[in-house]
Amino acid sequence: MNSKPKSATTMADLARLAGVHVSTVSRALADSPLVEQSVRKRIIKLASQHGYVVNSTARNLRSGRTQTLSVVIPLAHELGQGLTDPFFSSLLSHLADEITEKGYGMLLQKVVPPMDHWFDQLAAARRSDGIIVIGQSTEHKVLQAAAYSEVPFVVWGGHLRGQNYCVVGTDNVSAARMATEHLLRLGRRRIVFIGDPVSPEIKLRYEGYEQALAHGPAGTAKPVMVKAHLTPDAAYQATLEHLRTGRKFDAVFAASDVIAISAMRALSSSGIAIPEQVAVVGFDGIDLGAHVHPALTTLRQDLTRGAKLLVTQLLRRIAGETVESVKMPGELVVRESCGESR
Amino acid sequence: MNSKPKSATTMADLARLAGVHVSTVSRALADSPLVEQSVRKRIIKLASQHGYVVNSTARNLRSGRTQTLSVVIPLAHELGQGLTDPFFSSLLSHLADEITEKGYGMLLQKVVPPMDHWFDQLAAARRSDGIIVIGQSTEHKVLQAAAYSEVPFVVWGGHLRGQNYCVVGTDNVSAARMATEHLLRLGRRRIVFIGDPVSPEIKLRYEGYEQALAHGPAGTAKPVMVKAHLTPDAAYQATLEHLRTGRKFDAVFAASDVIAISAMRALSSSGIAIPEQVAVVGFDGIDLGAHVHPALTTLRQDLTRGAKLLVTQLLRRIAGETVESVKMPGELVVRESCGESR
DNA sequence: CCTCTCAATGCAAACGATTGCAACAAGGCA
DNA sequence: TGCCTTGTTGCAATCGTTTGCATTGAGAGG
Numbered sequence: 001m002n003s004k005p006k007s008a009t010t011m012a013d014l015a016r017l018a019g020v021h022v023s024t025v026s027r028a029l030a031d032s033p034l035v036e037q038s039v040r041k042r043i044i045k046l047a048s049q050h051g052y053v054v055n056s057t058a059r060n061l062r063s064g065r066t067q068t069l070s071v072v073i074p075l076a077h078e079l080g081q082g083l084t085d086p087f088f089s090s091l092l093s094h095l096a097d098e099i100t101e102k103g104y105g106m107l108l109q110k111v112v113p114p115m116d117h118w119f120d121q122l123a124a125a126r127r128s129d130g131i132i133v134i135g136q137s138t139e140h141k142v143l144q145a146a147a148y149s150e151v152p153f154v155v156w157g158g159h160l161r162g163q164n165y166c167v168v169g170t171d172n173v174s175a176a177r178m179a180t181e182h183l184l185r186l187g188r189r190r191i192v193f194i195g196d197p198v199s200p201e202i203k204l205r206y207e208g209y210e211q212a213l214a215h216g217p218a219g220t221a222k223p224v225m226v227k228a229h230l231t232p233d234a235a236y237q238a239t240l241e242h243l244r245t246g247r248k249f250d251a252v253f254a255a256s257d258v259i260a261i262s263a264m265r266a267l268s269s270s271g272i273a274i275p276e277q278v279a280v281v282g283f284d285g286i287d288l289g290a291h292v293h294p295a296l297t298t299l300r301q302d303l304t305r306g307a308k309l310l311v312t313q314l315l316r317r318i319a320g321e322t323v324e325s326v327k328m329p330g331e332l333v334v335r336e337s338c339g340e341s342r
Numbered sequence: 343m344n345s346k347p348k349s350a351t352t353m354a355d356l357a358r359l360a361g362v363h364v365s366t367v368s369r370a371l372a373d374s375p376l377v378e379q380s381v382r383k384r385i386i387k388l389a390s391q392h393g394y395v396v397n398s399t400a401r402n403l404r405s406g407r408t409q410t411l412s413v414v415i416p417l418a419h420e421l422g423q424g425l426t427d428p429f430f431s432s433l434l435s436h437l438a439d440e441i442t443e444k445g446y447g448m449l450l451q452k453v454v455p456p457m458d459h460w461f462d463q464l465a466a467a468r469r470s471d472g473i474i475v476i477g478q479s480t481e482h483k484v485l486q487a488a489a490y491s492e493v494p495f496v497v498w499g500g501h502l503r504g505q506n507y508c509v510v511g512t513d514n515v516s517a518a519r520m521a522t523e524h525l526l527r528l529g530r531r532r533i534v535f536i537g538d539p540v541s542p543e544i545k546l547r548y549e550g551y552e553q554a555l556a557h558g559p560a561g562t563a564k565p566v567m568v569k570a571h572l573t574p575d576a577a578y579q580a581t582l583e584h585l586r587t588g589r590k591f592d593a594v595f596a597a598s599d600v601i602a603i604s605a606m607r608a609l610s611s612s613g614i615a616i617p618e619q620v621a622v623v624g625f626d627g628i629d630l631g632a633h634v635h636p637a638l639t640t641l642r643q644d645l646t647r648g649a650k651l652l653v654t655q656l657l658r659r660i661a662g663e664t665v666e667s668v669k670m671p672g673e674l675v676v677r678e679s680c681g682e683s684r
Numbered sequence: 685c686c687t688c689t690c691a692a693t694g695c696a697a698a699c700g701a702t703t704g705c706a707a708c709a710a711g712g713c714a
Numbered sequence: 715t716g717c718c719t720t721g722t723t724g725c726a727a728t729c730g731t732t733t734g735c736a737t738t739g740a741g742a743g744g
Contacts, residue, residue, distance in 0.1 A: 010699095010700060010701085011700065011701060012700080012701095020723075020724090021723065021724050021725080022700090022701080022702095022724095023701095023702080023703075023723075023724065023725080023726095024722085024723060024724080026701065026702060026703085027702090027703090027723090030702085034721085034722070034723085035722070035723080036721080036722065036723090039722085039723090051462060051466060052466070053463060053466035053467050053468075054467070054700090054701075055467070055468050055699090055700055055701065056467050056468065056469050056701095057399060057402045057403045057408060057468060057469070057699085057700080057701090058403050058699070058700035058701040058702090058729095059700080059701055059702075060399045060701090060729090061399045061400050061403045061699085061700080061701075061702095061728095061729050061730070061731090062700080062701050062702045062703085062728070062729050063701080063702060063703095063729085064729070066399060068449075068469075071450075083431055083432075083434055083435035083438060084428070084431060084432045084435050084629060086426070086428055086431070086630075088431075089425055089426060089428070089430075089431030089434070089435075090425075090426045092425055092431070092434075092450075093425035093426050093452075096425060096450055096451075096452045097452065100451065100452060105449055105451070105469060106449065106450045106451070107410075107447050107448065107449055107450075108413075108434075108438055108448045108449075108450045109438075109442065109447070109448070110435075110438045110439065110442060117393075120393055120395075121395060124393060124394070124395035125395050125396070125397070125398050126397050126398065126399060127398050127399070127410075127447060232629055232630065232632065232633040236633060258630075261630070261633060261634070262633045264635065265633045265634065265635045265637070268635040269635065287426060287574055288428075288574065288600075288603070288630065290574065291574045291578060291603055291604045291607045292603070292607065292634055292635075293606065293607050293610040293611065293634075293635060295607070352729095352730060352731090353730065353731065354730080362693075362694085363693065363694050363695075364694095364730090364731080364732095365693075365694065365695075365696095365731095365732080365733075366692085366693060366694075368731065368732060368733085369693090369732090369733090372732085376691080376692070376693085377692070377693080378691085378692060378693090381692085381693090396730090396731075397729090397730055397731070398731095399729085399730080399731090400699090400729070400730035400731040400732090401730080401731055401732075402699095402731090403699050403700065403701085403729085403730080403731075403732095404698075404699050404730080404731045404732045404733085405699085405731080405732060405733095406699075
């Protein structure tokens with residue numbers, strides 16, 4: 001197509017072509033002020049003509065940096081929720097943007113936790129300069145221990161007491177409380193929580209829900225937890241089962257949008273009108289929530305900002321700074337699934 | 343916590359500890375038959391005691407392999423569909439499983455196509471042993487050209503005439519035809535296609551749709567295409583707009599499940615009953631389809647198998663074999679969104 | 685007892701870049 | 715003219731492995 005001169009594959013080749021030493025080429029391509037303007041230009045031009053791109057493996061070895069960040073998702077086996085989860089994949093997408101923009105590569109790993117030393121293995125292989133862990137899952141202890149290793153990492157998840165590693169995430173307690181209070185304001189009094197508190201984030205959301213109920217108006221029913229993993233199937237079944245118990249309720253606060261959507265489906269197919277008979281509020285703010293019927297009221301997490309923060313905090317840790325955890329506020333997005341007025 | 347001996351960070355350290363030469367350590371860890379059983383065991387034990395893991399950068403440089411596969415998603419800018427798309431992320435998830443299982447790392451990249459030489463850049467940096475391109479998007483020409491480069495890659499997407507690179511994907515034409523014929527069998531005659539044929543896969547689906555209509559029973563209306571990008575918003579708006587034209591239709595064949603779900607929402611909110619007045623069939627078989635209301639009839643693509651094939655074909659190409667494209671059959675999954683009988 | 689084989693190990697050269705330091709030329713200043 | 719500074723460039727060590735080849739020692743066969 002374009003007349004491509006025989007391509008230079010190594011820096012030495014390029015140096016020969018340019019009639020200079022490889023060190024000069026290296027510096028030229030690195031935009032070092034040590035090499036003269038005209039020479040630098042010539043080398044850069046030559047490089048692009050010959051389709052030369054620095055071999056990153058060699059560069060990494062020598063410089064000790066990999067220009068790569070690992071993103072790892074520990075998936076508690078019981079909750080078979082995968083990258084498939086729209087929330088995770090949305091976060092992933094934002095992370096990809098952010099990491100790419102900072103000039104890094106993104107190495108994606110899945111970890112299925114009944115696995116020893118996953119963190120140490122990951123860290124020791126030195127395939128990346130730092131690690132972003134998405135969701136604490138059941139691995140809080142591992143992460144606490146990892147904080148003593150010298151490998152930089154940050155975690156998306158919940159803020160726990162006595163935590164010694166850097167976490168970025170929504171203020172789950174306040175956010176959940178906000179969501180529940182919204183239901184209370186609308187006059188709902190028997191609000192059910194659906195979710196599985198095995199993961200810290202969900203547990204915190206449950207706490208926020210409890211707090212809201214505890215401060216609710218007279219007649220507010222006590223907390224009820226319907227246990228359901230974060231998968232559509234699990235949530236659907238759990239909702240049906242709860243319906244079969246016959247216990248009355250007029251609202252659902254779901255630990256995630258995926259759960260909420262599945263719960264809505266279970267309710268609908270049982271002939272229950274949403275929001276007239278049962279109002280539903282989710283958590284996460286996934287795109288699809290706006291497009292199910294009825295559209296889902298939810299507590300949005302700001303993933304754009306979350307991803308940005310994860311990456312910048314990690315890069316700062318890599319640079320040697322000590323960084324603090326960040327708690328972001330959630331945002332209530334009101335849509336059809338909980339009627340505006342009773 | 344666990345009494346960890348001062349960790350050996352380099353192979354030389356470990357060799358010193360074991361009282362052998364580094365080459366012996368290298369061989370021992372690589373399970374080479376050249377090193378004696380007892381020695382090998384001792385070294386392996388020592389390595390795990392000291393938390394030693396081979397530095398993969400160094401290994402890669404020396405051996406010329408990176409043990410990493412790139413996964414890249416070219417995102418045509420106009421269709422702002424991202425990793426967020428449940429279909430993509432599901433495929434991604436399966437790929438992650440498969441790649442990990444084969445002992446490779448997965449390097450994820452996003453490419454926003456009005457970008458020159460993205461493939462060559464990717465290829466030349468040699469960060470991975472091969473590339474999996476998800477979706478041809480608008481980049482068919484680039485891929486055709488890339489086929490002449492020596493970098494192994496495979497593509498998930500549609501099978502086009504004269505294509506000289508390896509593609510794995512569903513037989514879009516047949517599958518779409520199957521879906522449309524199902525609607526015809528149910529007595530629907532005015533079937534609308536929603537989607538954007540700018541990407542080859544969608545175009546092929548449209549062709550299948552056309553074929554089905556061409557062979558449909560008397561009274562079958564001519565093809566109608568409602569253009570909509572693959573995002574929820576776009577599909578929602580496009581559906582509403584089509585409704586405003588007042589043109590009658592009794593079924594929708596959507597180019598993807600995401601489109602289908604958004605279309606259903608648009609229909610529902612316009613007071614149209616699904617499936618009584620308008621039946622809907624999607625394409626992809628994303629999980630969520632089973633959990634919207636009404637549950638979505640769709641044409642499922644076998645992503646588990648797809649991911650497996652992509653990886654094995656790529657690894658074979660890396661090994662130097664020449665590999666053929668693979669066309670997989672789609673599977674019609676009948677659910678509520680198109681009534682069983684008219 | 686001497687060689688020959690074979691298994692196991694050590695030696696040292698790559699892999700392809702980065703980077704501190706030396707070298708060199710030109711120009712400024714005394 | 716001589717010396718020092720400054721701006722460029724070359725030299726060579728280095729990053730941590732892998733791997734072809736040389737070396738060693740022991741056991742077998744003549």
